[in-house]
Amino acid sequence: xxxxxxxxxxxxxxxxxxxxxxxxxxxxxxxxxxxxxxxxxxxxxxxxxxxxxxxxxxxxxxxxxxxxxxxxxxxxxxxxxxxxxxxxxxxxxxxxxxxxxxxxxxxxxxxxxxxxxxxxxxxxxxxxxxxxxxxxxxxxxxxxxxxxxxxxxxxxxxxxxxxxxxxxxxxxxxxxxxxxxxxxxxxxxxxxxxxxxxxxxxxxxxxxxxxxxxxxxxxxxxxxxxxxxxxxxxxxxxxxxxxxxxxxxxxxxxxxxxxxxxxxxxxxxxxxxxxxxxxxxxxxxxx
Amino acid sequence: xxxxxxxxxxxxxxxxxxxxxxxxxxxxxxxxxxxxxxxxxxxxxxxxxxxxxxxxxxxxxxxxxxxxxxxxxxxxxxxxxxxxxxxxxxxxxxxxxxxxxxxxxxxxx
Numbered sequence: 001x002x003x004x005x006x007x008x009x010x011x012x013x014x015x016x017x018x019x020x021x022x023x024x025x026x027x028x029x030x031x032x033x034x035x036x037x038x039x040x041x042x043x044x045x046x047x048x049x050x051x052x053x054x055x056x057x058x059x060x061x062x063x064x065x066x067x068x069x070x071x072x073x074x075x076x077x078x079x080x081x082x083x084x085x086x087x088x089x090x091x092x093x094x095x096x097x098x099x100x101x102x103x104x105x106x107x108x109x110x111x112x113x114x115x116x117x118x119x120x121x122x123x124x125x126x127x128x129x130x131x132x133x134x135x136x137x138x139x140x141x142x143x144x145x146x147x148x149x150x151x152x153x154x155x156x157x158x159x160x161x162x163x164x165x166x167x168x169x170x171x172x173x174x175x176x177x178x179x180x181x182x183x184x185x186x187x188x189x190x191x192x193x194x195x196x197x198x199x200x201x202x203x204x205x206x207x208x209x210x211x212x213x214x215x216x217x218x219x220x221x222x223x224x225x226x227x228x229x230x231x232x233x234x235x236x237x238x239x240x241x242x243x244x245x246x247x248x249x250x251x252x253x254x255x256x257x258x259x260x261x262x263x264x265x266x267x268x269x270x271x272x273x274x275x276x277x278x279x280x281x282x283x284x285x286x287x
Numbered sequence: 288x289x290x291x292x293x294x295x296x297x298x299x300x301x302x303x304x305x306x307x308x309x310x311x312x313x314x315x316x317x318x319x320x321x322x323x324x325x326x327x328x329x330x331x332x333x334x335x336x337x338x339x340x341x342x343x344x345x346x347x348x349x350x351x352x353x354x355x356x357x358x359x360x361x362x363x364x365x366x367x368x369x370x371x372x373x374x375x376x377x378x379x380x381x382x383x384x385x386x387x388x389x390x391x392x393x394x395x396x
Contacts (some may be wrong), residue, residue: 039334077295077297077311077313078311080360082295083293083313083315086293086315087291087293087315088293090291090293111359236358236359
């Protein structure tokens, strides 16, 4: 009798799986166990106003990954990205500047960076330039510390990016798209909807028109970047948003823009604004 | 700086006497297998963590021999029975002779 019941359950489960192949985002809740208690993440939010015509809700990419990958993000200890956050903290505290400066010397603890990741890219009031977290790091490294610039997707840059992003974990993404940011945002939007490469695909082809569908074995997400930088299982390392853009554009068989190019910075602003309302996940785990 | 090896462990702060607790231990390490070649075609010498041990109050809990097939940043999760309060001691042994240690106290009650 007991056995019969089990097989019935198995059958129902099998059917449920078969149904899921059409593959909407998984209905699940992300509660992260940290060293100081738990944080419940908002991984689904009403779409921001500028997206209302296109979609009702925005989802973190977390909803589109398999059970095992999602589980890795539920506990900071299991999240391999935390290794890079730790490395970033060591770098933060070490006197690396030509005059013996460290990040900690000016900024005290990394927690003073709380909130930055949630509002960047943003336009710097003084210079009028669009600034990503990497741009801020670069300004400190080259101007205040007198060092040679770190490679844009090099280890130091990404360790520091991971550390700084972590400080805003659980804060709501809220990048400005009006005022001084408007021209950058418009440019980013244009790139988002422009078809690139021999395959003639735009960002929207996959992440708007076909979100939730499969492209071969890949479950297409909305392409949100609230979880960036991510620990990507495929690379066994940290990946920044613009690094991911390079991968996407390359896959359309196009010559890609470079990280920190005006194009990708504008695109980062636009894509970030599509996730306004979601939470910064610090260092997330994706595949 | 970036090469740095960093151990991390997770132990519950307290347990009931006789309780079995779950322990997680990870060390960031490249675990160079000795099979790979560099750009010039020369073998990159092997450098891995070859042994990991955990002791509770001097009593051995786990002792692992590790071989090159184990991937980067080796991660162990295991159970330990806690009879009395004390300290977990974790030790990793590197091919290059380095020994990395970490300690975590646990209370009983």
